[in-house]
Amino acid sequence: MSEPEERDPLVKGVRLRGERHKRWLREGEASTARRLAQIGVLGWIIVVPMLIGVFIGHWLDHRFNTGIFWTAPLLFLGLGLGCWSGWKWMQGA
Known part of the structure; x- marks a missing residue:
C-alpha cells in the first residue's frame, strides 16, 4: 500500500468499518446486557x-x-x- 493511502482518513475509516463488520459477522449482535453495561x-x-x-x-x-x-x-x-x-x-x- 502506498504512503498517501495510509494517511488518508477516508481509507482508514473504510478499513475500520470493514474490520467492525467482520467482527460483527463473527460475534453477532451484542446482548442487551452488554449494551446496558x-x-x-x-x-x-x-x-x-x-x-x-x-x-x-x-x-x-x-x-x-x-x-x-x-x-x-x-x-x-x-x-x-x-x-x-x-x-x-x-x-x-
Missing part, C-alpha cells in the same frame, strides 16, 4: 472526573476559604475531560 461505563467515564474536580475544588475552597472559586471551574474541567474521555472510548468501542 456499555452505557453504564460511559456514564462513569463522564461522572468520575467531574466528582474528582468537585472534591479537589471543595478541598481547595475549604483550605483557602474562597467560596466556590475552585469548585466551579474544576467541575467544568472535569466535565470537559470526562466528555473527551467518553468520546475517545466510544471511537475505540
Whole structure:
C-alpha cells in the first residue's frame, strides 16, 4: 500500500468499518446486557472526573476559604475531560 493511502482518513475509516463488520459477522449482535453495561461505563467515564474536580475544588475552597472559586471551574474541567474521555472510548468501542 502506498504512503498517501495510509494517511488518508477516508481509507482508514473504510478499513475500520470493514474490520467492525467482520467482527460483527463473527460475534453477532451484542446482548442487551452488554449494551446496558456499555452505557453504564460511559456514564462513569463522564461522572468520575467531574466528582474528582468537585472534591479537589471543595478541598481547595475549604483550605483557602474562597467560596466556590475552585469548585466551579474544576467541575467544568472535569466535565470537559470526562466528555473527551467518553468520546475517545466510544471511537475505540
